[in-house]
Amino acid sequence: MRRTVMVLMFLGYACAVIGVTVFPIAPHPESYYGGEPWWTMLHYIPFLVDAPSFILNILMFVPFGVLVPLLRPRADSYRRLFGLAAAASAGIELVQLIVMLTLGSRRTVDVNDLIANTAGALAGLLVLRLAIPHRKHRQRLGVSPARVD
Known part of the structure; x- marks a missing residue:
């Protein structure tokens, strides 16, 4: 049950991020620009x-930065979370670029978004570690398949 709730929370969060970063797609004619x-x-x-x-x-x-380490205990390190957050943020920027080139939506593709998003994920891991300092307690709270109740 705990795993289902965590996965649903992450999916809801992911949908909200996509909704904010990609939609609405508002194509405009060339004359608009x-x-x-x-x-x-x-x-x-x-x-x-x-x-x-x-x-x-x-x-x-x-x-x-809070949810990913709880869903993937191996991501409970700054280095691994940095890679995952940078990849997710780069994916968002790539989608924005593709939508801009194909549909004419003028969303900006910004390296600063990549930096800020990655920093935010690392801040989330810091918040998680401050709230639950011991790794074994974070793993018990999380949804690791190896966890025993």
């Missing part, structure tokens, strides 16, 4: 971002 090329929507200079956007991206990935 005033002739600006698509590559102007690529932001590849790190830390050149407004603070509210950066903070919101951090907050968006804090639940990732």
Whole structure:
């Protein structure tokens, strides 16, 4: 039962993140953009971002840093969680790029989102570790298949 609840929580969280980062897809005709090329929507200079956007991206990935280690006990390390969070965030940015190139939606693809999302996941793991300091207690709370009740 605990595993089902945790998986459902993670799926709900993932749907919310996709809803915020990908949807709505609002294609516009070329005339809407005033002739600006698509590559102007690529932001590849790190830390050149407004603070509210950066903070919101951090907050968006804090639940990732809490839920993933509970679902995958092997991800209960900063290095592994860093890789998973960076991959998930890069996946979101890639989807935004594909939607922009294929449908004309002008979502920005931003390296700062990748940095903020990854930092948010690491902050989530820190919160989890502060709330439940001992690894064996986190594993018992989590849904590890090797766990015995």
